[in-house]
Amino acid sequence: MPHEVTAIFESYRDAFNALDGRAVAELYAEPSGIAQDGVYTHWSSRASVEQNMTALCQLYQKRGFVRATFEPGQFLDQGPNHAVADLLWRIEWTGEQAPWQFNTSYNLLRTGDGWRVLLCTAYTEAALFSPTKHSAA
Incomplete structure (x- = not known):
């Protein structure tokens, strides 16, 4: 993964580690979206991304969030702009x-x-929010 791409995810991680939904939202294109649990949600403005990310940060805080880390995986270069x-x-x-x-x-x-980020595809996250998975939630 090129350094400049890794750098955006370092900023993304840092924004989540600060539980700063607004900073996370700033890393999304306008418009953008998320595909999760077989459903696509379109965010027509950064304000709608910010609302979602702020709510997610609040949920994480309530659950006892400490920190997020990531490992780069597959990378597909699609030319100079994608x-x-x-x-x-x-x-x-x-x-x-x-x-x-x-x-x-x-x-x-x-x-x-x-x-x-133009589209986030959260394809293995759904099971994490299962009430039986985390009884402390």
Whole structure:
């Protein structure tokens, strides 16, 4: 994965580690979207991304979020302005909660502000939110 692409995910990780939904949203293109659990959600504005990411950060905080880390996976260069990156995420929690590990892929778009997420595909995350998975939630 090229350094400039890894750098956007380092910023993404850092924004989540600060539980700053607005900073996460700034790394998304406008418009953008998420595919999760067989459903596509279109975000027509950065404000709608920010609302979603802020809610996710609040959920993480309530669950005892400590930090997120990632390992770069597959990378598909699609010319000078497009790419697809797959990451293995690990989220650590307080107490005796087991860390979450899941993969997410990102369709990226190069903008005047650099690489931005055009589409996030959360394809192994659904099971993490199962109430039986984390009784401490």
